[in-house]
Amino acid sequence: MPVVELNLGRLQKLVGKNTNKKQILDILPFLGLDIESLGRNVVRVEYSPNRPDYSTDFGIALGLQGILGISKGMPRLKIRTKGNYEIKVDSSTSKIRPFVTGIVARNGSLDDEAVKQIINMQEDLHFGLGRKRKKSSIGIHDLDNISFPLKYTTTSRDHRFVPLNSTKESSISEILRDSEVGRDYGSILGQSSKVPIITDAKGQTISFPPIINAALTTVTTKTKNILVEVTGIDKQSAEDMLSVVVAILQGGGFQFSQLKVSGSRNSTPNFATRTVTFDAGPVNKILGLNISNSVLASCLKKSRLDAVVKNKKIQCTIPRYRFDIFGGMDIVEEVALGYGIDNLKPAWPASVHIGEKNPTSEKLDSTSRLMTGFGFMETLNSTLTSEQTLYEMTNRDSSQIISVTSSKSQEHTILRDSILPGLLENLSKNIHETYPQKFFESGIVFSKGSPIKETANLACVTASEETNFSEMKAILQSLLRIGFSIKCETKALPSHALFSQGRVAEIIINRKTVGYIGELDSKVLENFRIRTKVVGFEIKLSGLIFD
């Protein structure tokens, strides 16, 4: 989950009305904000990826005002339609990044902390909603350095301008090759010879989306008026993103003017709210409550939605930026949050259900109990293991290997097809402990087959100077006889990678080979640095004691 760092004093001021820090800290978790760490005046909170408006203290303050009852209902959004802010879209963008939208925000104050919060918002939106800028991305500009109307168009890769955080001109190709953002996000533009660009009325480049802004429009702490533009490959996603920015900037005290958008399937964003009408009944039913329509409406308002009771139904109005609300169940959650999760008391449902263990679990359980009865210690190993343990150290055949892609850990790259190598590794790690050592493990092993087959195996080993084949065969036969009334035979096997020649056998049940038993080969033991004699077996339980 993403994290935002909040200055408590500032948050307190934003929330207002004599709130104190303790009150704020106590209530944060009930907005779904997990306190990750707490300093003297700084708190880091985790927020849900479906609430990008909580990526800043402006957004969180709105939520806190609601749940604390300081300010309820939907924040009113006023957008002036007068003004000559306009962007025209050239049809050449349709092949590469067809949509642009935006807003003009004026008379705000961007101190250091506000800039920090807005940068956090931008990063969050780029990563989550924007799918690493691929789906949509934002540019924020100092309005006062721009002359309107703007143009969203495309240009060739030798086009030059001064990019953000630089003093000299670079070409698009140079930016993509030499800058970090260029290298990170350049692939979004593919091999296209033309790239998207926003220019102003004077022909100055102000942005090269989704990579970098121009230095010309750099936002500083002196900036009062800004332009926000969002470009993307999906119109609705771009407008979703813009709506979050607007909600946050509104919390920051900005006033808005419309940016007219036209040309090539683009249009001016309208920030329309949605209204849903529903009965209180089903909401009460699923939450296990019995609250009146008016209380229910008040809960929604505490969650910063608008709600009125009309004809015994609830009419709920959802602001544009709450596009995480898909349907009825999302409304239920808003009611629950407004009601206060702390006020929901756990109940105990009447039930006639009789629980049962899975038969496979039962039988594996019995097997484990017998094995411990025979004096074997249970170990646990990953089913996702390494080629080194499974094949290189054991000289086993690796032709049927099943690997995973891009594992972050070298110890976890392939799926095991046998448990024994893991037990040898367990012995290897315990050579300084007293002997005899006896281990067993039961678990899943994998093999290829439309597309992959999973079976449960049991393996065990005894390591000591005195152990021998007969001892292990006695364990095997006793286990099957006592546990499952199964008789098994062992039939000499000419050779097996894991075991010594002349001291290895197949385990045969009803004329079918179900496993191997023998004394471990000395070279294999040497690879695991085991200095005692080891005998062991591995047997397939699937198809034997369960399906």
Place this chain on the structure above:
Amino acid sequence: MSHVLHDIEKQIVKVLQSGPNLIEEQISDITNLSMDQVRRGVEWLRQKKLAEVHESINISYSLGKNGLDSLKNGLPERRLVTLVQDGPKTFDEIRSSLHGLDFNAAIAHAKKNDWINIEKTDTGSKISIKEDPTRTREEDLIESIGEKTVPAGPTGILAQSALQSLLDRPDFIIEREVKTKKVYLTATGKKINLKKSDSNAIDVEADVPHVHAARIHPLNDTINEIRDTFVHLGFTEITGNLSQSSFWNFDALFTPQDHPARELQDTFYLKNLNAKQLATPTQIKNVSNAHKKGWRYYWDVQEAKKMVLRTHTTCVTIKHLADKKPDEARIFSLGRVFRNEKLSFKHLAEFNQVEGVVVGKHITLRDLMGIQKEFYRKIGLTKVKFWPTFFPYTEPSLQSMVYNEKLGKWIELFGMGIFRPEVTKPLGITKPVLAWGGGIERIAMLKFGLDDVREFYNNNLSWLRTATKCQ
């Protein structure tokens, strides 16, 4: 005072009460107990404060090969002087009579003792006796050591100069350092009345060695406890494969195909393996439509076919519900799940998860909270509270916080929520589905007081042999 003594202890006490303080070897000689028995007995007595042990390092001497030869035949210088008693002899005559003894050393020591004269004549050097050779201190010393081992110090060798002179000569005297443990009885030990102590009684208070039990792995103990708890609460266990198609792991749970969770860095994809049979054609069609409607993108069936190692047990649950469509059910699924994580003290690439699901017409969120509270109570966690949270496929979503007395803080444990209609509707599930679950290692860590989750899979025998079973 009555003390129950082991037979070994009795024998030792008896010897020490009737004689001087002895070293362990001497006790062994007298009692015919083995050194091992003596050591054990002395240690028991010491723990009961009946005996004390004083360790000391002693030096002792015995004769070496040349020393023993001298004991029998005299020192080389003595033999030399005996040879010339009857009149002067030449070097060659003496050399052949001394039979390989160190001729030069014999002459040097005889001269030092002032026993002989050496005259140079035309027929070579001759040795003649100077005065009557008296007995030397070296000779006394060799005789006094004899074939014994003699300790140094006041009770042993007094003639330091003779000792030093013999030590300087090769293989005459061997010097050894010996560690000895001298055993003393304490005042209480001395007063023990051996006749009084019951001959039948044994020392039931003595320490005994550790015995290791073969046992179920501690993590599996916790897993079994959780499985049993679910069963007690009326849940029936379902199982499923660890390898799953992306369809059941992600698509059926309304996770869009471009969602970050589906990327290689979070999920283990199986190299070049695609599911052959995905789901029923209706299930595929409905899930595809839900994605197109909800997320507005081109849903690719090929993407859904990619095989992954399940990232949660929910894929097993949802497939069961989609296939069976129960009106009422309490089921749970437990087992290994996988995340492509860098291993650390709190992250594993493969771990265990449990998930319970309640399906029912009248089931409520408060009921789910109640079931969960009862679950925690059964596994010994009594302080529980709930916070809202976010999960991609449930709404509303809550997380449970459990107070840990040992750590003195609230800890996030299982998550819970109601399956989104976007998940259930396309699969034909019409009744509300309430789910809850989470990682098991986390609970096991609290139980076993571990702060590194990797310990469960290290299979470290010393830990497996000693971890307390009932936590």
